Amino acid sequence: MNDRDIRTALRAHLESATLSGAIIRDELGLCLGDTRVDIAVIGHTLAGFEIKSDRDRLDRLPGQIDRYSQVLDFATLVCGPRHEAKASAMLPAWWGIWVADDRDGQITFQPIRGALRNPSPDPYTVAQLLWRDEAMAALRLRGLHRGLSSATRFRLWERMADTMSIDDIQRTVHAAIMARPDWQACS
Known part of the structure; x- marks a missing residue:
């Protein structure tokens, strides 16, 4: 299960769960393009989803956390099972965490904690x-x-x-x- 597999499944999940009229954008640039959130859902709020498959490294995550936290109303990390514990320790309490799981070629998402509203956007x-x-x-x-x-x-x-x-x-x-x-x- 790689980033592309998770992205495809996540986008389909968000499209089915998102209110009509909302916009879903891949690679939404934040902080003047300094970073891009993997998938953004824009409606009455701005929610961002960062994907980290088990094949990814977490070395860029601290910088992404900082920049996303300046802008997003809600942020969720969608990760493979290998990253759950380490990423959990890195993320602010208001960030959500979903674990992506591949069961016989079908990717599902297990919410570990829901995203809360960002307490201090800039x-x-x-x-x-x-x-x-x-x-x-x-x-x-x-x-x-x-x-x-x-x-x-x-x-x-x-x-x-x-x-x-x-x-x-x-x-x-x-x-x-x-x-x-x-x-x-x-x-």
Whole structure:
């Protein structure tokens, strides 16, 4: 059972379990592309699933935990049985853990612990999921756009982080992603 096998089964599982209208994306870039979450489910929240098959190593996991924890509302590690104990010790308590198991060619997922809501996402890093025009529109809607007509996206994200609550930023990001015409929603 390799990463591709787990990914295919996980995507099918998420598509069958996800509410209509949510978006499922493979390799969603976070932190300005510094890292990519294997599968993201975007709806009223942003949930990320990181896959570590028994063939993978866990040496990148601490950095992924740090970056995912800045952005995701919910995070779940989906791993092979070999990694369960070691990964459990590495993950923050709010992360979920599912163990992938191959039974006669059928991959199933055993939840070890459910994901809880991220207690401390970073407003600036969450805002980075917005395209420049989406950030400007969010600021304009709230009357916070004055003096920013030619500002960089970095400055717009900074203004959002300085003037908007994390809940408002998250709602804005989720709505903007859902409204992107080239991103497909589950039906």
